[in-house]
Amino acid sequence: MLRAAVVTASVVAASAANAGVDELPAEIQEKLYNPDLMDPNQPLGDSAYRDWVAKNPPPWKIGYASSYAGNTWRAAVMDRLQNELIPKWKELGMIEEVIVTQSNLNDATQIQQIRQLVDQGVDAIIVCCSNPTALNASVEYAYNNGVAVFSGIGYLTSPYSVNSSANFVVGGRMMGEWMANEIGGNGTVLNVEGIPGASASDSQNVGIEAAMAENPDIKVKGPLAGMWTDQVAQAEIQRWLATNPGKLDGIIIQSASELGALRALQQSGREMIPITIGSELGALCYWRNNPDYVSAAIHAWPPGDDFEMIWNIMIRTLQGQGPKVQSILTEPVMMTRDEMMEAIPADCSEQSDQWYHPGIEAWAGKEFLDNFFLRPADPEAYDPASHPKSN
Numbered sequence: 001m002l003r004a005a006v007v008t009a010s011v012v013a014a015s016a017a018n019a020g021v022d023e024l025p026a027e028i029q030e031k032l033y034n035p036d037l038m039d040p041n042q043p044l045g046d047s048a049y050r051d052w053v054a055k056n057p058p059p060w061k062i063g064y065a066s067s068y069a070g071n072t073w074r075a076a077v078m079d080r081l082q083n084e085l086i087p088k089w090k091e092l093g094m095i096e097e098v099i100v101t102q103s104n105l106n107d108a109t110q111i112q113q114i115r116q117l118v119d120q121g122v123d124a125i126i127v128c129c130s131n132p133t134a135l136n137a138s139v140e141y142a143y144n145n146g147v148a149v150f151s152g153i154g155y156l157t158s159p160y161s162v163n164s165s166a167n168f169v170v171g172g173r174m175m176g177e178w179m180a181n182e183i184g185g186n187g188t189v190l191n192v193e194g195i196p197g198a199s200a201s202d203s204q205n206v207g208i209e210a211a212m213a214e215n216p217d218i219k220v221k222g223p224l225a226g227m228w229t230d231q232v233a234q235a236e237i238q239r240w241l242a243t244n245p246g247k248l249d250g251i252i253i254q255s256a257s258e259l260g261a262l263r264a265l266q267q268s269g270r271e272m273i274p275i276t277i278g279s280e281l282g283a284l285c286y287w288r289n290n291p292d293y294v295s296a297a298i299h300a301w302p303p304g305d306d307f308e309m310i311w312n313i314m315i316r317t318l319q320g321q322g323p324k325v326q327s328i329l330t331e332p333v334m335m336t337r338d339e340m341m342e343a344i345p346a347d348c349s350e351q352s353d354q355w356y357h358p359g360i361e362a363w364a365g366k367e368f369l370d371n372f373f374l375r376p377a378d379p380e381a382y383d384p385a386s387h388p389k390s391n
Helices: 002-015 026-032 072-091 107-119 136-144 168-182 199-213 230-243 258-268 281-289 303-319 337-343 360-364 366-370
Strands: 060-066 095-102 124-128 148-152 161-166 187-193 218-225 250-253 296-299 327-330 333-336
Touching: 060 072, 060 107, 072 095, 072 303, 095 107, 107 124, 107 136, 124 303, 136 148, 148 303, 161 168, 161 303, 168 199, 168 250, 168 296, 187 199, 187 230, 199 218, 218 230, 230 258, 250 258, 258 281, 281 337, 303 327, 303 360, 303 366, 327 360, 333 337, 360 366
Parallel strands: 060 095, 060 124, 124 148, 148 161, 161 327, 187 218, 187 250
Antiparallel strands: 296 333
């Protein structure tokens, strides 16, 4: 408890000066931590884990407290976790097992599951896409019991969480600015958000709304809640189109819902207006088959790459590399038409529920992550026998 109190005091003192952010390279600060392009609630203090090391040597037991399992994005995360990450890190001698829980968007359930994971003796917990404040007490409970908590693809506001994602405000601005250019700065656009209240969804909306505010000749309708699920988004958009017969010029929609938007437009009989395409292969395939449909796609959170990013941050922290800052951010990737034509095969399926991934090195590779740690090293080269023994 004394150690926790000391760390709390240091975190509060350093957060005021954003010491962790100030230690990052100037280019990263400018592109990803610019206050004008930041969710005002994004935690930017220095990390509570700067001098932390896992109390147990590897192999480690990991908890994954997922908040939802009902869309293709979460399925792609599980595929990367079960078929690539767990086998790889078991072979390296650093992982014993991963315990997965699902809370189905129920904060109370996820809180209980986090506490149970701590009591089961895990060394670290990853949470995904969760309410930014509801879990804070359980995160502190984990920290006080020597368990590090990592929030992937969105942030928690607890000082005891390490967060990672793309800068979703930057991504939202990219989506809004692209749409404004695509429709010539004039018209009516429907905004379809993800899960309201989830930090990743709300942050993207901050960026989208900022971009739209700079285009006063564009009228924004909505937002609708697409719930990051194609079937939900399709139903919501179809209902909206049926009750709003006026001209619509574009749809700004967060992945994983763009395939639902395409299907809603196809079934409505309306012209195929531009939508923001992310990483869903079915939507990318529609673009592949209709190359003049839109000019670009924006990969804001390719699921496997995004989860591997927080996984690698977790492994480095367990090894004692010392994250500098509470939130480790990367940049969304824009895909041009030529890049799409090269990456998406001609025999693709517009019905595919799979995802395109730029690859972990393009998304947040080893050299990039080195910038965010005080003692950076190749995590795969770590010798488990060298891990300091707990007193």
